Amino acid sequence: MSLSYRGHRPVLLADFSRMAPDQVSVYVDLTAGGGGHAEQIARRYPAARLILIDRDKEAVARLREKFAGMERVTVVHGRAGEVDKWLFLLKVRKADLIFADLGVSSYQLDDPARGFGFKSDAPMDMRMDTTTGETALDLIKRLTEKELQDILSSYGEERESRTVARALKKAAAEGKRTVKEFRDAIAAAKRFRPARIDPATQTLMALRIAVNDELGEVERMLERAYVSLAPDGVLGVISFHSLEDRLVKRFFVDRRGQVPLPKPFDDLPPRPVTVLKAVRPTEEEVLVNPRSRSAKMRVLVRN
Ligand SMILES: C[S@@+](CC[C@H](N)C(=O)[O-])C[C@H]1O[C@@H](n2cnc3c(N)ncnc32)[C@H](O)[C@@H]1O
Known part of the structure; x- marks a missing residue:
């Protein structure tokens, strides 16, 4: 596994680490990108299974190279909005930590051929996939x-x-x-x-x-990630745009206090979901990594 974050610095990495539960058997990264956040999980939980999803086939190739030889890591070329399908196909029932770091990566932005930067001589493409x-x-x-x-x-x-x-x-x-x-x-x-x-x-x-139907993807991703969470599972989402953040905030707030108990206790009142206070990058992080400037992380815990 390569140790460097060449070209891409993971955003809010320390806060991401703090929100992770003590035990993680299954980690799902819905937008794995350069694998920076995933790498931290791989180190901290040496026995955890990691499912890394990205809709960009170049990111997938990079992730496969980065985690080559690690059998507990599965890299999937797919959409976050289909996470339940991928977990079903991989025979994974529930995840303890599900994470999404939305938007485009520095790799995508910095590659003029992809057409994400406005100085690019590339065709007007802009598809992540x-x-x-x-x-x-x-x-x-x-x-x-x-x-x-x-x-x-x-x-x-x-x-x-x-x-x-x-x-x-x-x-x-x-x-x-x-x-x-x-x-x-x-x-x-x-x-x-x-x-x-x-x-x-x-x-x-x-x-x-x-x-990229980015807002539709956020809605589908939240619904499907939520039902894929294990009982004490944590769902964290970093967004970079107020429209995305509004969807995440509303989804999380709507679910407070709404975890149904399993049978035969399902007629009892549902258990609460905790929604943590949103986290923004510090001034120091923004100085070192300007891409983090508009980042906001929201975290939901099923407890
Ligand atoms: C900001 S980067 C993630 C960076 C990553 N956390 C890291 O540490 O390197 C976002 C990545 O998510 C991918 N992506 C965005 N929306 C997606 C979606 N709906 N489904 C799958 N991948 C998505 C992009 O292709 C990009 O590679």
Whole structure:
């Protein structure tokens, strides 16, 4: 197992470690990425079984290499929203610790060929799983201007969503293909330019969220991870976007006090679920790892 976090620093690693239960027989990482969080679990629980899921086949290849030779580690190319299916296929009944660190990894952001960065000469793709689904360019071509506008304003809070949607449709009709071409079209169309960020930042993030159905995935993932938790299990989620965080918060709060007891006690009042206070990175962590800036971790414990 490689020891370095080359190119990707796990976010909120110390807090992640603190929330882990004393005993872990099965750990499920729903968004394993570079395997930083998983590596810490592998070290701390030398007998634990680790199921590492990622929808990006390049991440899966990297994870297989990183954990090569460790029979207790299974790496799955799949979606977090299907975690119950993967556990069933792997004959794993319940997990003691389930974790998701949402969004894109530094590997994805830093690889210009993937089209996540706005200076990229790569095609407008933005799929985390390049083996399936529509690219960002397909999406721009298929949706109406109004549908695009709605995506930009709800997922990206883009104030000039109408202007930008029109610019995107025009650029696609003119045969523009690369992220940089679309970025330049957005920058040219917008009247107001935010001072500190690129004018295309919110639009590209909104398109990425739509291309990968990131919010739908969070909803499915939470439902299915929750039913896969062992009785004293812990579910932790790090989100980077207020819309994701809102889904996590609502899901956790809704489940407080709602764990049904197993038969024959199922007619008794359900046992409580504890929802811990959300954790944000310290100033020191943000300095060392700027990607952590908008991270928020929420933790639910079935107790
Ligand atoms: C922020 S990175 C995870 C980093 C990881 N915790 C580490 O320590 O290296 C997010 C990863 O989750 C994957 N991902 C995002 N949404 C996913 C989903 N719904 N299902 C499976 N993988 C997902 C991405 O492909 C990416 O590799």
